[in-house]
Amino acid sequence: MIATSSFGILGLSQLLSGNRDVVQSDNLRTDLVKREAEHLGWAAKLSDYIFDEHVHQLTIQLNPRQCTFGKWYYGDGRKNAELRFPEIKQPLADIEAAHLSLHESAQHIKAVYKKTDPTMVKRFLNIEVAHLNWGSKVQQAILQKSEKLDIQTDHTKCGLGQLLYSSDRKHIKTEFPEINKFLTSMEKPHKALHDSAKKINNSLQANNFQQATVIYDTQTSQALLEVRKNLHLGVALANEYENGMLKAIQLYDDETRPALKGVQKLLSETTKLVSEEAINIQNNMEVDSEESQTTLILVTLFALLLGGIFSFTITRSILGQLGGEPADLMGIAKSIAGGDLSRSLAIRKGDTSSLNVSISEMVSNLKRIVGEVRSGADNLASASNEVSATAQTISQGAIEQATGVEMTTSAVEQLNASVTQNSDNANITETIAVQSNHDAVSGGEAVVKTVSAMKNIASKIRQIEDIAYKTNLLSLNAAIEAASAGENGKSFAVVAAEVRKLAESSRITAEEINELATSSVDIAEHAGELITVVIPEISKTSELIQEISAASAEQASGIAQIANSMGQLDTATQQNAAASEELAATAEELSGQAGQLQDSVAFFKLD
Incomplete structure (x- = not known):
């Protein structure tokens, strides 16, 4: 084969x-x-x-x-x-x-x-001839002293103008860019040519023939010469295009x-x-x-003949290696495949290496292994059930603990908010107490200054009393002198009496003011003494409030640390609860797999 x-x-x-x-x-x-x-x-x-x-x-x-x-x-x-x-x-x-x-x-x-365009050369030549005739008509009109020119003065309507400013120009611009370039250079002199004709026509209508002659000689003839020069270039370029096309045709025929x-x-x-x-x-x-x-x-x-011989020899050898009938071996193989390990094979005497012996040993080993696996699966199922129950208990406790920690954390957060608010109020009160202490000290200083000022006022009032007294004496002396003067001193005596009355009134008013000033000084000195007594008390109060503020701040910091710790504890508790739930789920899955293993092992029949 x-x-x-x-x-x-x-x-x-x-x-x-x-x-x-x-x-x-x-x-x-x-x-x-x-x-x-x-x-x-x-x-x-x-x-x-x-x-x-x-x-x-x-x-x-x-x-x-x-x-x-x-x-x-x-x-x-x-x-x-x-x-x-x-x-x-x-x-x-x-x-x-x-x-x-x-x-x-x-x-x-x-x-x-x-x-190229084969008609381009002829067109340029016709345009040149037309412009030569145009120039000749202008010259004849000047020589004949005509009233006006009988020619086309609009540069866009003559033969060249129709080429420069019509749709043909677009075609030339696309197909023949070099010719279009020289046409562009012709636009300016061509327009100048027709503009000079307009000037000549105006001079002829004004009977200024000399000016028309000057315009023709200086402008028209020069512009016409420039236009003709460009037309010659156009003819040469068109001829060059045509020659290039002829050369290309010749190359195509001779080489291509x-x-x-x-x-x-x-x-x-x-x-x-x-x-x-x-x-x-x-x-x-x-x-x-x-x-x-x-x-x-x-x-x-030839291969068929050899195949028959080899088949007979190989069959005898295979039967010896099998150690039994192929039908018996196939039957026990089917039993093993169906999970039945209770069957056994008859082994020939002295047979130790045949397939029959190997299958018998395999069945014995499978019985032993399946028995051990079945026992282990039962133990695993029992243990997984216990682990699942324990995990459920731990999970429930972890959930309850997490709930309690959450409530404690919430209470600590509320306490932290209250302590923080008390600390803020203590800080505000401290600021007010310090300011009050400062104002009290300033008030005491103001009272002392007020007492000193009132004493100075009292001193000045006494001076006023003394002046009033002396003015009274002087007015009295003046009245005596006026009385001794007789009739001449009457008026002076009246003035002296009035002055004496004013001096007496000033003295009485000064005495009243002095009494008020003296009384005010006593009151101010008493107020100063009271403020001096109050200032140390206010200072002590300010110090106590500062200590309260510091203590409140420390309490707020401590409560914040407690709240942070509770938050961490809450997180850890939540993680423990989640881990417990995962453990319970894993235990349930393990129990299910143990059950599946038991079902799988139950496939084999040992007895």
Whole structure:
């Protein structure tokens, strides 16, 4: 059988190799035909670029190494093809020169080709003739002293103006950018030419023929000369475009067409060689197939004879290795597969290494292992149930503890808020007490200053009393002197009496003020004494309030630390509760798995 298979595989390999060669040849022929078609399309695009007025850009690959055939020719494709088909090496080598010439011709055409309008030269010449006639009419009108010019003075409506300012200009701008550039340079002198004609026409209408002559000589003739000069440049450029197109056509006929024919011819020869090789491969495949078929039949017959002999020998050897009937072994194997380990096999005397003995030992070992696993599963199920119950109890206690810690934490937070508020109030009271102490000290100082000022007032009032007394004496003396003067001193005596009355009134008022000042001094001194007594008490009160504020701050800090600790305790308690719940869930899962293990072990029947 092995020999038969070997010969079959060998024949099949030869057929597959032949088929692979045929496929490769077909692929190569297809590639070569595609390359030939691509070059025809390449040449068609080049032809359209030259002859089709609607094609404005050359879109073909000019680099011979970057076109599709070039990439294949200079890459691994050509190397692989020559290795498989050596006979195509020479024609492929000959293609290179023709292929390079083909792409070089396109490069030459692109360098010299300029798309043109055949009517452009004639149009420029007609425009020049028309402007010469236009200038001649202006000159004749001046010489004949005409009343006005009979010409077109609008620079946009003459023949050149219609070219410069019409839709034709857009076409020229797109198709012939170099001609459009020189047309742009012509716009200014052309407009100046027609503007000078307007000035000449105004001079003629004013009968100022001398001025018209000067305008013509200095402006019109110069502008006309500039326009004609630009028209000559346009004619030369249009001729250059036309010559470039003729050169491109000549290059296409002299270089592109012959190179394309050479590439097509060599590609066709290469394709023909590949086709011939494919036919040879197919013929060889047919011969090899017939030979392989005959050999395979002979080898198969011989293999059948040897197979019968080997089958008889192998059967006897296998029965000896089994140690029993195959049906008995298959029956106990089915019993083991069904979980029944209670069956046993009869072992031949002296048999120690047969399959029958090995199966018997395996059954004994399986009985022992399954028994141990069943016992362990029962113990595991019991333990997992106890763990599950304990975990449930711990979880319930942890949840209750977490609830109590949360309530305690809430109470501590409320106490912390109250202590913090008391501390803030103590701080405010401390500030008020310090300010009150300061105000009391300032009040005591003010009272002392008030007593001193009142004493000074009393002293001044006594001086006023003394002055009033002396004024009274002086007025009395003056009255006596006035009485001794007789009639002449009456008026003076009246004044002296009035002065005495005022002095007496001042003295009485000063005595009253002195009594009030003396009484005020006594009151102020008593108030000062009271304030002096109160100030130490206020200072002591301020100190006590400061101590209360400090103590409140320390209490607030302590309560905050307690609240923080309670928060941490609450977190830990919550984590313990969660861990307890996870432990309970794990215990339940373990109990379930133990039950599954018991069910699995129950599959085996030991007795």
